[in-house]
Amino acid sequence: MGPLVEIRNLSKVYTRGRERIEVLHHVNLDIAQGDFLALMGPSGSGKTTLLNLIGGLDSPTEGTLEVGGQRIDRLGQSELARWRASHVGFVFQFYNLLPMLSAARNVELPLLLTKLPAAKRRRHAAIALELVGLADRAAHKPGELSGGQQQRVAIARAIVSDPTLLVCDEPTGDLDRQSAVEVLTLLQNLNRDHGKTIVMVTHDPKAAEHARHVLHLDKGTLVEAAQAAEPAW
């Protein structure tokens, strides 16, 4: 199976006033379809920037970025938005759920961009919630859920439109150990049982152990590529 993500000579430069900050420096990387990759590195190493580029949230300054055979570095903002809607699911450290919507409504959000009728949207949202073990919390608002439960709702939202790729930015960074393990196990299941390709940024070596591969970034450069010695699954 060929790589799902092909990154060639990728650089990202930010300018702040007269200052020019090169966050990523000529990165080359392939991520295979069905992989579960953990990106690690110190703060400011460029791992979140790389994740944002892979997820189509930002555009590179230089280099090429191909996901599923499509050059997303060439897409405009509107095209990127459409591409994200159908190809990528996002999971963030602080869940980023809409506080006034129920869990079910939050999960349904990406489906509003499709032509699915309301009944099907609700059904798909219910299935996604069931998959993350929160079918009985569908009517609860985020404020009525624990951190772990909120993150699982966020995962349900990320997978409801059946994307190829899941990008997760510190998904366990705000969770206690028990909830973190539950969330990581859930991601493993999605990778193993549902074939989702997952790219996860984490500071936590224990979280990284749940991935199939771990890569380290330092000062915008991939410094080490290692296969997890013994994945925790």
Place this chain on the structure above:
Amino acid sequence: MVKYLPLVWSALLRRKTRTVFTLVSVIAAFLLFGLLNSVRDAFASAGRNVAAATRLITISKESFVVSLPKSLLLQIRSVPGVSAVTYANWFGGYYQHPQNQLVTEAVAPNYFDLYPEFQLPAAQLRAFHATRAGAVAGASLAERFHWRIGDEIPIEATIFPQKSGSNTWTFTLVGIYHVDDPRLQGEEGALFFNWDYFDQATAFGGGTAGWYIERIAHPQEAYRVAHEIDALSLNSDHETKTESEDAFAAAFVSQFADIGLIVGSIMGAVFFTLILLTGNTMAQAVRERIPELAILKTIGFSSRSVLALVLAESVLLLALGGAIGLALAAVAVNAIRARLGAQIPMLPVGTQAWLSGLALTIIIGLLVGALPARRGMRLRIVEALSGR
């Protein structure tokens, strides 16, 4: 679009107290709009009816309050094109309490012939002619004071005392007229009594008419007829000014003030304040929700979708407040009309007012939502999510 409604609605409910206060401001503004619009329409439509084109009013050129000699009646009747003439005197007065000021006129026997829009049963009209101190009241006035036919109604004069020195004129209610045209509902607030009774009993002002009303056969002859009527008293001590009923009504109102300008100015000030208030609310609401809008963009909402969502939120807030405000205005106008009749001329809140109100809610909604929506549309996901 309906599928986005829960999303828009949830944004409004995010800060319930703030939304409620803003909503109350919008309701108050549109309540005021409904009430003032009703007053303005009433003044603007004064004398506007089918018969208006065939009626002329003759008053003293000097002033509306200066009476004209009765001798003009026969002369006016002889002007070619005039098919009927009647006359009336302003009386005014109040009922029971000075707060209950009335529109009361002493009218000639044929007065109702020239006002077919005042629907008075034939038997009651006969009773009016036959009863010296008889009076006819509009339905809303009668309803306001719970008058019934046969009631003795004492009216306190504010201008015309009786020869006996008493200010109290007691009339017998012999008829109640209705006006079907909703635009003329304000006309139902008047009280008419016999001019002959007035002429005989008043301490002064007898033998004169306050104004003449002419029915003309052909509206296209109005200008010529008016000119000829005024020519009758040219160079006399009672020169006249004859004009259409519309022009007369407008001139009557303009004696007091430019109602349109006053109402327009108040509404302008109200809506300007509303724009500042709701604009500030929307700006604050969007500023707080930047990360949420960034999430919407992250999961695939386009910049235009985010723009539309924020604008929809703003328009929904205005439309909701506007609808409630106008509904309250409709209820209030009906209550005021029932209570005060013609004292405050008001027309019911009609389709035109609703359409104008709806248009205003959309325009103001788009206006106050424009800047916050633009901010939402232009936000950069990466910066917004990182709190920059």
